[in-house]
Amino acid sequence: MSILTEKPWLAQEMGAWPDNECRYRRQLTGLRFLLAVIGSMFLLFMVAMIMRTQLGDWQPLTEQPWQPLFDTGPLWRNTACLLASSVLVQVAYFSVRPAPVLAQGLMVFGAASALLFLYGQWELWELFSARQFGVQSSVSASFFYLLTGLHGLHLLVGLLFWPRSFVALWRGKSQLARERLALMLTYWHFLALIWLALFALLTSTPQTYRALAALCGVSVP
């Protein structure tokens, strides 16, 4: 809420066009609203899924050995990759001034971790397909493809912005690199949080779905 009491004109010289600091504040504000939009979208998808779980044809993906998410090991591995990516970028951010070369290396590893996560998600899709859980096989599988696909797309778009920070770092513009990395970090951590929520939801038990649905005011006898 502090944003409401800010006096933006104090951050810039009167009459001047916005400087870097000013631009960064604006980009951060814009990014926060973008995250609100993305968050709203995923939240609505999740609520839709919770409501849909209460209808008769819902088939869980985690209850029986032949179901693709019975073994959650691959999901945990992917999650570890994504969290590692978040941590690596965070440490890269801290290292921009004291150790710029280290920061560059961490950024490369961070990107590699994110790509590993995406590859792991792709492998899961292959697993689903191999076990005859295609996109139209059951609505739970449909939600899996839809939600992981959309999340992956957001990660890919985030990766497109990766070089901006890296190039700034490469050219020794540490202030600019920090600002860009800070924006990147905000987005990256947010996507990691979204994934944790999706992971929890996709692997929930029917009892949990029922409880969540009751919280949403949905109860189907």
Place this chain on the structure above:
Amino acid sequence: MSSETTQGAGILAANDAQADHHGHDAPLGFWQRYIFSQDHKTIAIQYMLTAIAVGLVALALSVVMRLQLGFPDHFNFIDPSEYYQAVTMHGMIMVVYLLTALFLGGFGNYLIPLMVGARDMVFPYLNMLSFWFYFLSVVVLMASFFVTGGPSGAGWTLYPPQSILPGTPGVDGGIILMLVSLAIFIAAATMGGLNYVTTVLQARTQGMTLMRMPLSVWGIFTATIMALLAFPALFVSAVMMLFDKLLGTSFFMPEIVSLGQSLDYGGGSPVLFQHLFWFFGHPEVYIVALPAFGIVSDLISIHARKNIFGYRQMVWAILVIGGLSFIVWAHHMYVSGMNPYFGFFFAASTLIIAVPTAIKVYNWVLTLWRGNIRLNIPMLFCLAFILTFVFGGMTGLFLGNVVVDLPLSDTYFVVAHFHMVMGVAPILVIFAALYHWFPKVTGRMMNETLGKLHFWLTFLGTWAIYFPMHYLGVLGMPRRYYAYENYDFIPPEAVTLNAFITVMALVVAAAQLLFLFNMGWSAWRGRPSGDNPWQATSLEWCTPKTPPGHGNWGPELPVVHRWAYDYSVPGAPKDYLLQTDDWEAGAQTQQQAEGEAKS
């Protein structure tokens, strides 16, 4: 602030390339100035012209529908399928591609930077992309007229399962293009919306505190936040329906036998779609209404020469309406069945939202009270808006109650209600705003005689169309019928009334051509307006040039000393004080008192 009016500038001269910033002072070529411009004013005009153009398509569709309904024996150039396609495209275009785009993309783009004292939107490139995404969404939607089977005829709410099943017009390509177009539109609205909110929060000039912002900016700002949070619901439902249509999933599709054939779908919930759709759909009403509320507040104050009554109440009312609009959506779904407690909750929240809305209406009326009212064209449209909105709002109270809604549901009473409150009322504000800010955009006044003729034809004509529709609804005339003859439960006088409504619709449609002519003619031949023809106080009237140049202001940004509603201030040197005027009543009074004591 010194002023220099640029007379005779054309409508797109807003982007005249003479700026005061490194990298901005090189003259821009034709493509950068007029087509791929990053200037908020040019983008606003692009939004407006595109929205008006697509709005004319929707207007033409409504004329076709009315001719069919009013004179079914004389005009048979559409069949029932085409009638449903016309209904669907008319509704969707008017709500999303005209009203939303015009208020947020058009007025939001033009007014926000000028009214808060910014040089441009904070992300100009994104702003340009926003327009081109919007343009693309319109092209994709229009393309559906030309694909096999034509556009979707599922109704603007696109309810599954019928929207994607054989038997519904446009089920081949039309519905797909509609959903894709909506997704592109949402991307455009998001890009624009991020610009509007960030500009308001981060690019206000010195002294422009939030509680000094004109209510137009408050309305657009709040509506934009609502759009950012509500449009994802439409996106979610569009994506899931596209999956159902293209990939054969069953998010919304129940087990169903269509045309004697059992389909592969099963288990889906059409009501789930309705929840998602209306979670977007009801805030959408206020996404359109809040900018209209803000603009009307400003215009009434300016043209009644009085400060707005209860500014803080007005701001809080906007915010409360915005918040409440997210918890009333299911009043659109009473007939689909719900837990009685839910029905009670949504009826109660629907009625509660009338309270802040009523506060706004009272404050408009109290602003007018004993004002020095100038009955010019913008003011006429504002007065018409208040009448229309109050009337449409009152019928909304009927429909908000479950027991009254059930018998009136799917009758012309509903059609009349939402056209009054969401169609005519905001359109009247759009006209008021266009007449009001046209001099700033072009440097010329619109022709007053033509404008007043346009006003009376539009105002009386629309009331002649929609007022009788309430009666038709109470008679039980159902909506969505292709023809109303030979039904025992529809009395003959309803058929006669339908013919009358059609004639009035033709008059109103023709009146809009008058407006278009006036706008085009005045842009080139209108009387020069000067910098501040309405003697208004807000910052957009303080620009060094009219139309404002690139960067809006000279070398220095304006400094704000007061709110935007200082009209008829006792002791002030003139009957209005610009927001940039550094005049203090107390200081002046003290000086006068000292002078009198000396004498």
